[in-house]
Amino acid sequence: MMPKLNPNGARAARDHAQGRFATLTFERDVAAPLSVLWQAWTTPAARAVWSAPTPSVIVEFLEADTGVGGREVSLCKVEGQPDIRCECGWLELQPAVRSVNYEVVSSRGVTQSAALVTADFSGADERSRLVVTVQLSALAENMEAGYRQGFDAGLGNLAGVAERTMVLQRVIQAPRTIVWDTWMNPETLPQWWGPDGFSCRTKKIDLRTGGEWVFDMIAPDGTVFPNHHLYIEVRPEERIGYTLLWGENGPKHADAWVSFEDQDGATKVTLGMVLSTAAEFQEAKRFGAVELGLQTLGKLERFIKAR
Template sequence: MTLNLNSDSTTPTAPDDRSDRFATLTFERDVAAPLSVLWQAWTVPAARAVWSAPTPSVTVEFLEADTRVGGREVSLCKVKGQPDIRCENGWLELQTAARSVNYEVVSSRGVTQSAALVTADFSGEDERSRLVVTVQLSSLAGEMEAGYRRGFGAGLDNLAAVAERTMVLQRVIRAPRTMVWSAWMNPETLPQWWGPDGFSCRTKRIDLQTGGEWVFDMIAPDGTVFPNHHLYYEVRPEERIGYTLHSGENGPKHADAWALFEDQDGATKVTLGMVFSTAAEFQEAKGFGALELGLQTLGKLERFVVSR
């Protein structure tokens, strides 16, 4: 999470003894998205990168991201003409779709400005969910409360909007994670199963590594051609993939996407998520059955892996 970099509270000052250096802040949001989707938007690095900047003038650069208990996330918040703000989050507790707890340390020019304990509680049913975030803040470099209120408030507004245009597909595949990963990240095998039932892939270029790409056409059963371009910006072996989806080679981006791979009693839980660039694109995708077609794709992956 980022605080408001346009506030004066980011200017380092000497610590003082004022009691107002300590504050407990509470933020609540009702979100028009299933609880499982909101959890993914809150925890998955690819989604956090979409909503974390509080305003368009702020650029957030993620230096590392490891969403597991004991892992941490380090980012730089940048505004033209201002010193970079470094934010380190460390994950202390992760109860899927229920609660997360993390510490947050904010610094600038090597000087710590604040430390906070952030607790997020999740609840929901059907297509609606609720998030309550409690921030226990200690301002070490001047008054930070106002900046936190603006930054967290804007960030959570962004999160709600992102969750409402996010699609999440999951399937437990009856095969070890190594086999599932190999089928996905092998340039020979990925085109063999990718796509809904009856679709085939025609590859132009494929390079499945960080900084790589896959340029291909998806061909429908009736012969309709759908140009695709995947750009991979993160590949963590047997853990996750982060990439963007484009309509044809160098075409407009229509989604930020990720794939997660988790061991589950000898099987593999695969999660495929997509944050569509606009709410209209999300609604259009839902309208033509993208959720069902995506689940068909994961079904083809399972059949491919099990048959080998």
């Protein structure tokens, strides 16, 4: 989480001698299932959508390894100001229950603050709750105020993102290597992608970081739906992050990800997407996006079994 701060006022040596410590607590009720909120909180593709505290801030992710012992490194960019570097290390991850991470913020190579961030999750049905506790040690001036502003804004963004996020999961009875290879093979992906009865017509396909897939999805009645996937991140056998566009170079429809996890010889596949607006989310639900997405994962499993 990127605090809102002014890097120009740091007087690190004096402040280290004085010491600035604070415990901050933030609470949010979210109109989304607990499993969805957890994905929005931990998944790099979703975090990139909500982490900037204000629209004037651009957050660039340099590293993102969401796992115990993994770390996330990002740069907070504001025009006319030095970049702020934030390093987050994951110490504990109990899915849909709790996460703990450290966070170190620096500017121009000088540490501004260090913090321990604990997030506790609870909820039932379509509503969930998040309580975040930040134990802050600040070396620069005004960091407590910056953290309050940054976390308050970021968690507000998070709630909005979670409320327009879809998460689909399926355990596929095949090893992760096979599932990954079937997904990331330019010959096999178009053969199974899409709901029951749909087919794909590929125009371009380059399945790598920085690559793209331009294709039409063709419904059983012949209706053509132009699609364009831009691949932001490809971590072999772990996850894919991509942007969905309405047709080639069209307007953005969603930020999406797929993760692959071993599960007793099978593979748990999680397909998530943050729709660009609340209206698009509601329209997708009315259109049956959840059911159609689950059909797509079902086609993947049947394709693998048939090979």
